[in-house]
Amino acid sequence: MVNLRSLEIFYWAAQLNSFSRAAEKLNTTQPTISQRIAGLEDQFGTQLMNRSSKPISLTPSGRALLVHAELILRQVAKLEQEFDLSMQAPRTIRLGVSETIVHTWLARFLGETHRCFPNIDFDITVDVTPSIMSGLRDGEIDIGLMLGPATIDGMACLHLVDYSLRFYAAPGVIQGNRLTVDELKRLPIITFPRQTYPYSHLREKLFSLTGQTPRIFTNSSQATIERMAADAIGVALFAEGALSPSSANALVAVESDLELPPMSFYAFYMLGVGSEILESLVGIARKVAAASSAP
Incomplete structure (x- = not known):
């Protein structure tokens, strides 16, 4: 039987084109990522990833498995959401924030988030927009609250607030x-x-x-x-x-x-498996940001 955690690891290594970035996102180690994917390759009897290319790429078998992995992981996420399991599970969200937001409404956002999702903690990085964007692309940040807009393949970009x-x-x-x-x-x-x-x-x-x-x-x-x-x-x-x-x-x-x-601030997060909780948190951010700019 295929291990669900191994499928999740394979999915994110494929999405991020990197074992190290997948390890960062999934809070594990690069050797663990490598071992899990090697285990899948042994199980299916075929190579799934080209490790010699930079960034890593999927083989034809890997691309076929990615289709199935995403379907399975999305169905699991849907099941957890229906029974409110994903919202109850303790987890840490890595948040990248522009300093302007720190000085305006970040505290209110954190307070409202704790009220709605008491089991969620935040690992907060305060930085300039280019650095936050780089962290999002590399899988080191889950949600970026920063200047925008920007069109990035596979990433949501939702308006928050404008400041003169x-x-x-x-x-x-x-x-x-x-x-x-x-x-x-x-x-x-x-x-x-x-x-x-x-x-x-x-x-x-x-x-x-x-x-x-x-x-x-x-x-x-x-x-x-x-x-x-x-x-x-x-x-x-x-x-x-x-x-x-x-x-x-x-x-x-x-x-x-x-x-x-004006300075226009947007929320960014990667779409795909597991993005439902990120969407909920960004919804809170949008409400708090709107209230902060109301006369």
């Missing part, structure tokens, strides 16, 4: 509390890293307004951005409403004619 961008500065740094073109030439803007929004839009806008190469200081930590602005190094730019309580008295919102598109 706002400038913040230490009191007295900006005359009249309005960021003019002259001020933009004089002071650097402190914001998120180059590979993330709003850096690219900001740079183009500043260049067209000032006619000179803009001074932009970047950092992946909003707490550091706030600290630098509080020390009058420059003017901070991040999501409106995300100012941390510790900086409430150190920074003031600054008006500006510089218009930038």
Whole structure:
């Protein structure tokens, strides 16, 4: 008889094209993945995976088994869902989160999730969008709450919330509390890293307004951005409403004619076997995010 755990391991190794990524996702070791798949190959009497290729690939027999494995695993997931077993089982969800969400509604999301699914724990990684996306692709993260949208094969992308961008500065740094073109030439803007929004839009806008190469200081930590602005190094730019309580008295919102598109946040997770619980958690995230932006 075919072992269900072995089918699950085979399925995720095939989906992620990697033994190590499958081991990370299934919270096991790479040797265990290799042994389980070798056991299936012995059982079926045929090679299922080309291990010499990078990434690994399925043989014709492997592709045939993948069809059956997905059907079986989906049926098991449906059975568990019908009897509410998947929701009751203790498990850890690996969550990748943009720092803006940490400063706005992450605590409410965790509280609501615990109320609905008390047996679920979270392993939380706070990082920039490109790193979270890489973790999702590699199977190291189950759900990513980050900037979007993006079209990725096999991955859900659901809108959460939009936040307007706002400038913040230490009191007295900006005359009249309005960021003019002259001020933009004089002071650097402190914001998120180059590979993330709003850096690219900001740079183009500043260049067209000032006619000179803009001074932009970047950092992946909003707490550091706030600290630098509080020390009058420059003017901070991040999501409106995300100012941390510790900086409430150190920074003031600054008006500006510089218009930038909002920061749009989306939830990403891999579709397929076992995605039902992820879909439920993202549903909670969408409700909490919507409530956080309501007037």
